[in-house]
Structure formats: structure tokens, C-alpha cells
Amino acid sequence: MLFFRNDYSNGAHPAILEALCRTNAELTVGYGVDGYCQKATELIRQLCATPQAEVHYIVGGTQANKTALGAFLRPWEAVITADSGHIQVHEAGAIEHNGHRLYPLPVQNGKLTAEQVHALCQLYTQDETAAAPKLVYISNTTELGTVYTRAELQALRQVCDTWDLYLYCDGARLGCALAVSDATLEDYGALCDAFTIGGTKNGLLFGEALVITNPALMPSFRRCMKQQGAMLAKGRLLGVQYCAALEDGLYLQLAQQAIDSANQLSSGLKRLQIPMLIDSPSNQLFPILPNAVIQQLQEAVSFECWSTVDDEHSCIRFVTAWHTTQEEIDELLALLSQLLS
Amino acid sequence: MLFFRNDYSNGAHPAILEALCRTNAELTVGYGVDGYCQKATELIRQLCATPQAEVHYIVGGTQANKTALGAFLRPWEAVITADSGHIQVHEAGAIEHNGHRLYPLPVQNGKLTAEQVHALCQLYTQDETAAAPKLVYISNTTELGTVYTRAELQALRQVCDTWDLYLYCDGARLGCALAVSDATLEDYGALCDAFTIGGTKNGLLFGEALVITNPALMPSFRRCMKQQGAMLAKGRLLGVQYCAALEDGLYLQLAQQAIDSANQLSSGLKRLQIPMLIDSPSNQLFPILPNAVIQQLQEAVSFECWSTVDDEHSCIRFVTAWHTTQEEIDELLALLSQLLS
């Protein structure tokens, strides 16, 4: 069966796995203070041009978001997010479980604008009976495959400065964002108070590197991780993987492979004149198809049904990954061509 | 200065205050297990035709909502509310502070419909990555002065049964709702899993009586109150007031007085051809006035500015209470007439 369901169903890229196997028998201290984690942290600091940043390694994405936002915010402080944001849509109330209100703002393309943040702050910052807006959460790439430009990130930074907010970027798919946008890791280091460099969806077995650049958010973070159950006993497993991914540019290379596959697929869909829900430049594509076609497609392809468009059409999601092959794309397009004719 | 700002700025109705003074020197057990609380509970059980109901007395409205919803819900369970609901708009994230997601639904008139609840449950009940809808929160009268009819409450009960949800009514202004709707206390007793009979905004010095009719929600509630800081040491103060309010029909009578005043004021506003934001049958009225008029009005009248309508007009709120006098209404209408001419 062809697999276009998501980018986290494979294990690890062979080079990552090899690094884990190679170091398997070593005996190191636990909890992320080993040499591999230190080396990975140095690599990240260099790549982000943030020599003072703290980097913490966390197994999963929800865990990273929950731990970071729980550490950064006071009980009465709230998070501004796109209404399609992962913390709003797919984390079962993880942030509220920490006690915090989310302020979801309506977006069409997954991207929050500085204007929206500004308007919300005007409404609630002075209102003592409202939870206080304090952190802007964005994901990049977004849940709709769209990507923030450097200018957009700068505008968000500016509105955060105006209203004394933190800017946090959930980089579960940061690799793809880096591959298709003008914003570099240095930009994230300069513009965000904290952000993650996601591993799970870009070739690692698991792992999110949380980069904290704002010194005010650093104290006691390890204690917070421990309390949240987010500190891996064999912490070096994360360090080893990030070293392998970042040392020779593998991380960006894998993201580029996923993007290349997505571009090919996207061109093919265009040739078949299949309408798209949204113009996504990254590794998630959202074609709209007749329900009958979707039903037939499910017999040979694994993918996710996204949303209902009208009585006879639905939107589905195709995701490419570093391991997607030319053959898989050709086969999928051929099948679609056949089903649509 | 004329006072139409809210219905909780006076102290207590003289009869309530007299009861507090009369019993002041008594020495009773604390924490709400005294004879006055017991007697008030019997009165409420009779009025609601719920002989098995538990009744708890809590000082404030946010405290009552926070304690009740915190006791009723499991961590991953969420609350469905109108986007104008008090817990969504005026409690600074109190419910999230307990760890629970709110699902605010857009309403024009403050009232949630069974259809909206149904649609939301279809979306999230089976989705393990979403917080689970479990409780429908309504306020009656609503924050916009509108009122649920018995039929509307029955429809909500039905959708709650379909989806295994609790129905909770915040009755901070239940007196006014009872005065203008066909739904009786017996209806609330039959249709809600729990509801409050608000005292603070209807002549008591303070106090909300929380009526729990669903036996599944009763165990350990007092412990939960203690943990939430919601158990008044001198609990009898609440029992004494509810006895005084409910024994001779004072509670409904005071609500009727507020409604009568509101009706007079409403008629007067109509005669002056002042447009209203919403057609509210209860003691909150929402006239739309030119900004210049509003500014002048503020010199002689205390009221709340509600929302911006256009560049030159805003909506304000007038609230009547049991103590509003004919003279005050006449004076307000005369002043408006003069300012508008």
C-alpha cells in the first residue's frame, strides 16, 4: 500500500539509527547532561547564532509544548494561537491541563498575523476579568503546510515587544519550514523567545530540541521537565540523534528530500487539474476530490481525510517524507489519473 | 448620581439584613452544617421538587462555577459554553485554572442551542486528540439579558442525554429568569444536573445556592469545596439569608421588582426610539446611543459601556435592580430625552 499518511510512521533514518547502534553499549550519565547532549547543544547554538541559548531535549511534541508553556507562564497568563494550532486542535487540552487559557484566533491558512495579536491584546490586556495574553504560539510549518516568512516572523516579534509577550514557535516541522522559507535558524534564534527543532517528523526516531533564548525563561527549566515527566532517563539517546542529524547537514537534507517529493507530487496534482484546499509550499498537500474517488483511493493508498467540502467532495491530506520515493509518487499520480478519468 | 451600572452594588435587602442582625449573636456550628442551612436546603428541595438534591452555599459566583465544574469533570473533560458565557468572558480563566478546556460557541443572543451542542459533540467526542465535551454551561438569564424558555432547556437536556453530558445552569440571575420565562424552579430541578440560585444579584448580601440533582455528582463535594477555599467558616450566614429570601417568596418578589423597573425603562427607551443591541426581556438593557450623548450621560448616570457599534455609536448597558425606583427611571428617561433632542 502506498503511504502518504504522515511523516512520522517510519523509524529513523539509517544514519540516525546507526549512531544509536554505535553508541548503544556506552555507559553515560543520564537525564541529558551527557557529552552527546552537550555536543548537540553546541551545534545548535552555532547554527542559531545563540551562544547563550539553553537547549533541552524532549521526546515528544505535545510534551515539549506542555513543558515549555507550563514553565514560561504564570497561572493567569494565556496563550494566543491560530485556531488551527496544534495545541488548540490536537493536544487534548494539554495546555489547559497546566491551567492556562488559550485564545484561538480564526485563520484561513494556518498563520497568525501581527494585526490579530494586536487586536486581541487591545481587548484583554487591561481587563482584569480576562486571562492575560502573554505568549504567542505559532507552528512552522503550520498544520496546513503553510510557512511564515522572515518578514512575518519579524512582525510577530514586533507585536510581542509592544505587548510584552513571548514568541514561541512549535517547530515540529521546522526542517521543512527552513527548506522553503527565507527565515533561517539564526532568525529563529534572534526572533523567538523559545522554539523547537523537531526531530520526530524529520528522520529521528523521536525527539524535539527546545531552544530557549530568553534568559528570563531559563531558570529551573530542568526541574520543570522532571516534574512534567519530560526528562528522559537515558537522555543521551536524544543527544546522539541530534548530533548525527546536525553534524553534517543531514537534518536540512532530509527536509529538502520531503519538499522535493512534495513539489513533484504537487506538480502532478496540478497537471491532473485537481483543486487544492490551500496553496501549501511544504510537505503537506490538501487536494479536494470527489468522495467516490476518495473511497476507491483508500484501497491502495494510506492517507488522512481532512474535511468535508460539499456533499460530493472532500479534502484529503497527502504527506511526503524523507523516505518518499519517485516510484511512490508516480504510482499515486497514475492511480489518481486513472480514477479521475 | 443615577445608578444603572449593575445589580450588585447595594448591600442586602432590609429583610435579609434584619435576619442577619437578628441571628448575629447565636453560636452555631460552622461550615454549612447548621440548622439555618438545613432549613434553607429543605425550602429549596421543596421549591425545586427535588427531595434528594444536595444544596451547597457558596459566597460568590465565580467560586461556585469553579468549584462545581472542578468537582464534576475529569481532567480531560471540557465545557461547552456560549462565547458570551460568564466563564468564558469574565472569570479570568478560572475553569482552565482547574485544568479544563472551554469550547466557546458563537452566539448572537447569549443563548446556546441544542443544535450547536450536537454539532460540536459530533466533531470532538470520538477524537482522542481533543478534550472530551462533557458539560454544557448556560447562564440564565444570559449575559445579554436573554432568557431560555422551558422548551429550549428541554432541548438542551435532550442533547445532553444523547451525548452523555451534564447540563449546568449558572443562575447568578436566576430570579429574573424565573420572573420572565415559563421555566420554573421545578423545571430546573428536573432538567439540570446542577444549577445555582443566585443571591448576590437579587437582594442578598452575598451567596449562591448550588443545587446538585445528579447523584453521581454528589460524593465528596464538601471536600472539594474545602480544597477550593469555597467553604465559609460561618456558613450559617448563607443559610440565614436563603431562609429569609425563600420563606415568604421574597426572592421572586425582588426579581419581579427588577423586571418591572426594566420593563418601564424599556418602554421609555422605545418611546424615545432608541435602538437596542438586542431584544432583552430581563433586567439588563442594551441601548445604542451616539457617542456624544453617552459622554454627556456619564456625568449624571453610572452605567457600563458595552461595545462599539460604529464610529459614532456605542452600545451601553443599563441594569435595574430590586431597589430601582420610579423616580430614578423617570429621571433617566427625561435626561435621555433632553440629550437626544
Next chain:
Amino acid sequence: MLFFRNDYSNGAHPAILEALCRTNAELTVGYGVDGYCQKATELIRQLCATPQAEVHYIVGGTQANKTALGAFLRPWEAVITADSGHIQVHEAGAIEHNGHRLYPLPVQNGKLTAEQVHALCQLYTQDETAAAPKLVYISNTTELGTVYTRAELQALRQVCDTWDLYLYCDGARLGCALAVSDATLEDYGALCDAFTIGGTKNGLLFGEALVITNPALMPSFRRCMKQQGAMLAKGRLLGVQYCAALEDGLYLQLAQQAIDSANQLSSGLKRLQIPMLIDSPSNQLFPILPNAVIQQLQEAVSFECWSTVDDEHSCIRFVTAWHTTQEEIDELLALLSQLLS
């Protein structure tokens, strides 16, 4: 029946009640920003010699502790308390409900020592797998009727400075502490980061004044109160009472009356050669009596059974209050004399 059960079963002192009745019909803004609260705050600032202090008025003691500690601490920060402390023993896990660990330390007389605090901090401050000690909670008078001297408070302040801890004093019975110790309100203002001046147990209908002297703990406190359900709608009720209590020295006078009664009762118990659990100088006394005597006593006197001493003896608690009369004390002592002979 003679009443020595506690000091919060009466209503309010007549002068307090009179003030509430006198101002009952006034219409003031809500939520504690009215003129009475402002005036009470000025009085408290003067009495404590803390012109910059913030004062907040909260209905109940558990609510005050829960709101304050919840606002002051980060999730991973913990509270050091005597194992007899109110938050450890009588608040149903209210502080843990906010997410915080308590570190209860064993005490015989209700009083924490600076040495104990020091030893605990040595153990846990550097240990990332432990909750971080951050706040020392004391109650004065303690739950065992003992009282901290100024020197003891200074020693606690010093150890708090050493370890960067907050010092918080639960003053539910601060009146009695002031009446029998050398520490003045000015001392509390100078030594504590925050403390309460309790009203409920010293003649008010209800109310605790929370004094915050540490500027770092002030921001957003009102929002936190709102979120915790700890902001009284008719906030002036608290301001009016504190004005009445503090303007002419009534607060200290009532505490002195309770102490005078306790001293008389204590002398009488000594004359009867009744052993005491602890040498308490304040309004809680802990006589040890044969169980048979206790049983007979219960027929005529309301009091609390405190603890089992041996198979044939138990400790009970007598509490005096501002309204305890000479006759009541004489009657109690006569009855005890008779039962013991």
C-alpha cells in the same frame, strides 16, 4: 450550653455589624476598589509602616492562603510548613490543588525554627529531582496556640534571605499573636513578604486582609484573585468591616478580650491541677482530662476533642473569644471542679 468550641461561631461584633448596616444602602463600585477598601488599606499601611504595601481583602482563610501561595509560586516550587500548619492539616490539599508540594516539618509546639528550614534547604535546594523549597509558611498564633516572638520571626527572615525564600504568615489569629507577643504589626510589615490580618476569628463577620510587602509578588494579583474565585463582588463589605475594626483600635481590643478570658480560664485549670498538652499563651487551651470526665463535660459544654493521650486520657481544646464572659468561665471551671472531684 457553654461554648468553648472555637472563635468563629458568633456573627460579628456589634460595632462591625453596625457599620455594615449603616452603609448597607450605599451604591459603590464592586470588587474591592471602593472607598472603604481604600481607606482600610491606608489604615493597614500606617499600622504596618509599609506605605507601599498592597492590601487585598479575601473572604476566607483557606481562600487567602490558596490564592496567595498560588500567585507567589512557580509550579515546581514548594512550601515549608510545620506539620501542624493549617495548610498541611485543615485545607484538604488546597495548596497541592494549585500544584505545589508541601514540605511538612515535625514540630512539638506548632512553631517552625530557622534551623529546620535551613536543614531542609540544604537537602533539597540543589536537588533537581526534588520540588524546590521557596516559601516558608507559618501561622501566628499557631494551631497549638503558641506564638512566635520577634526574635524567632527575625531568625526565620534571616534563613529566608539566606536561601532566597518568601516568608508568609497566616494571621488568621494574628490579633491574639499581637496581644501576647513582642512582635508588632510593624514587625510583620518589615519581616514578612506577605501576611494576613485575620478578621473571621476576631470579631468580623468574615474577612482576611492580605498584606503584600514584597513588590515582586504584587503584579497581577487581582487577576489571580479573580481566577481563584476569591474576589468578592460587593468588595466593600470587607472594606467597611476592616475600617470599623482598625479605626479605633477595636481589632486589638477584641483580641485582648479573648486573651484575658483565656488567661482566667488557664489560671483556673491550673488551680484544678489539670495537666495541659502544651503551654499556650493565647486563646486556645489544651487540657488533658480523663475520658469519663470528657464524656460528662460534653453534655453541658461545646468543645473540640483534640487527641488521644493514653487509654484513659484525651486532650481537648477550649477556645475563648471576644464574647466569652466571666460567667461562662466561672461556670466551666465550677463544672470541671465538680466532675474531677
Next chain:
Amino acid sequence: MLFFRNDYSNGAHPAILEALCRTNAELTVGYGVDGYCQKATELIRQLCATPQAEVHYIVGGTQANKTALGAFLRPWEAVITADSGHIQVHEAGAIEHNGHRLYPLPVQNGKLTAEQVHALCQLYTQDETAAAPKLVYISNTTELGTVYTRAELQALRQVCDTWDLYLYCDGARLGCALAVSDATLEDYGALCDAFTIGGTKNGLLFGEALVITNPALMPSFRRCMKQQGAMLAKGRLLGVQYCAALEDGLYLQLAQQAIDSANQLSSGLKRLQIPMLIDSPSNQLFPILPNAVIQQLQEAVSFECWSTVDDEHSCIRFVTAWHTTQEEIDELLALLSQLLS
């Protein structure tokens, strides 16, 4: 350097690693509903003789405890634990972060007794101002290397039935407990409401299998995992490892290897007449040594300093693991012999 610091510093046992490598390129559904997790669950159900049990796979131990206890308890319910329990000593307040009080009971040997539980319940179950005891937490083996016998577990079950408590066993080192005690996996299945079968400390790369046998604790558990950030995206990584560990008895075999090494080391320490803090039958040993010897030992051996015994002696901890070799033990004993002579 010789390594006796802990049992979670190696990677995975080669057979576990091989299974991960072999399945690495497979594409399976995520979040623990894949075929490997299903197969591991069937194996565990058979081994525990609990065909209806739910099994969930969680990456880390603190995460497993936090998620389980957070799901099982209501806000006002508390946990009874030995004062040496992992949740009390090494999780930075993780359980309190969920809102729950811990009741730590003093133990000398790491083991809670049914009598202690009984006494605590007598004290607090009826006291509305206390957090309600609801769950007994034990770890087996304990943090001091001791082990509960079947009879002791049965006694705990009985006291839990008497007081309506849950019995939860933290099995981070359950392998070693199974290897040295008469209690079998079937006993855990029959006696505990829930327990974990720890992988991290017994040859897995990471992972704890949480077995829930009480149907009342099953509903919505996956949602709770998601909310706590405890659901691994590539969930099959856990299933694959548990399959490899349980299919051919590897799990018990690795524990037996650690125990065999510990027994040899223990005999050697006895021969050297080194006193022990506690008589531990499992893979953690607690010798007491002169401080001077400890200092010299640290140059050649990695171990943990446990506690101060007197001015000149301290207790240290040696931990053996499945990978500890005869040579390492011999070398350690030779070194100790030399240092002590």
C-alpha cells in the same frame, strides 16, 4: 572506569536493539495502536492472567506514574506512599503538579505495611478538611532494594479493599522483584488495580508498560495520555521492544542476570566484612564505608553516594545490571579489599 552507578546508563540489550533495527523501515499507524503494541499487550495479558487488562506503553517512569495517578484520582484524593517512594523523593512534585496530596509514611526499609495504611485511613478518611486517601503507591523492588512478598502484597490488597483504595505498583524494577520474590506477574494482575512493568532499567532502550486491571480506571485513559504528553507518536517503538523482551523470556532472564551479579557482589562485600545500610536482596546494594575509602574509590568506580552515617562513614549505592560482568565484580571487590586493608 568501573560502573556501578545505576541500571539505566547502557542503551538496549542487543536483542532489543536488533528488533528495533529489523522493524525500522516499516510504516505503521502511530500512537500505540499498531500491531506490535497489540501483540505485546496479548503477551502481557497472558503472563499476568488478566485477559481483560488494558496495557498502555509510556516512555518514562515519572511520566507513567504522573499519567496513571492523574487519571485515576479526583482532585481531592490523595496518595499514600512510603517516605522513600519515588514519587515522594525523585519526581520533583509531579503528583502534586496534578493537584494531589501525598501522604508519605515513615519506613526504614522502603516497604509500606498494611497496618500503616490502615492507621492513616482511620485518621483522614472521615475528616472533610483532609485530602482523602484513595491510592496506595508502592514500588517493587523499592528504592532501597527491598522486595514485597506475595503475603505482603495480599495484606496491602486487603487493607485497600477495606478502605476502598486503589493499589498501584511502580514496577520500574519489577523484573528484579519477580526474580527474587514469590510474587508472580499473575499475583500483580490479581492484586493491583494497576502496575507497571518497567523496561528502562531492565534492558529496553526505554519504556514502561502500564497494566490496568480495574475496569473503573480504564475509560478515557488514552485521552489522558495525550493530554499529559505521554503518547509517543511512533508508538510501535514501545510495542516492538516489549515483544522482543517478553516473547522468549528475555525480560526475566535479564533481571536474573542483574540479581546474580548482585548476589556475587553482596557475598564479596560480606567476606570483606563491610557493613550494609540494609539487607537488600535485589540489584541495589548499600555498603557503609569510611569516607576516606569512598573518596579513593571514586577515582576508579562510578557509584552514587547515598547518605551520611556518621562523621567518618557514609553509605554508598552499588547497582548491578544485566550487563554487569564477572570481571567488573572481581575488580571492584579487589579494589575494595585493597583500600580497606
